[in-house]
Amino acid sequence: GARWSIQTILEHYPQCRVFVCTPIQTGNPEHNALNLQKIAILRELCRALSVQLIDCYSNCGITEKFEQRSGSGHPDKPGQELMGRYIAKEIRNHFF
Numbered sequence: 512g513a514r515w516s517i518q519t520i521l522e523h524y525p526q527c528r529v530f531v532c533t534p535i536q537t538g539n540p541e542h543n544a545l546n547l548q549k550i551a552i553l554r555e556l557c558r559a560l561s562v563q564l565i566d567c568y569s570n571c572g573i574t575e576k577f578e579q580r581s582g583s584g585h586p587d588k589p590g591q592e593l594m595g596r597y598i599a600k601e602i603r604n605h606f607f
Contacts, residue, residue, distance in 0.1 A: 513553060517560055531557050532598060533568045535586065536575045543575055563605075571597040
């Protein structure tokens with residue numbers, strides 16, 4: 512699915528810069544293990560398609576030890592703001 516999505520964007524908008532963000536950590540170790548597998552695949556895919564990968568899992572400030580085990584797996588408003596600031600900083604500092 513990710514390959515199709517990225518290729519479709521690149522085909523329809525060839526001048527567009529595409530950024531892919533990794534999943535974040537959750538309070539569930541089993542879910543995090545799956546996310547690490549997804550991240551490995553995304554890393555290879557982004558490298559093959561020359562697309563920038565932003566590592567939110569390791570670097571956005573949301574970590575397993577501070578997250579609740581149950582819940583939606585999506586950040587609340589403060590978490591969204593933390594993640595958004597990180598992504599904006601990465602785009603600004605490393606890609607432009």
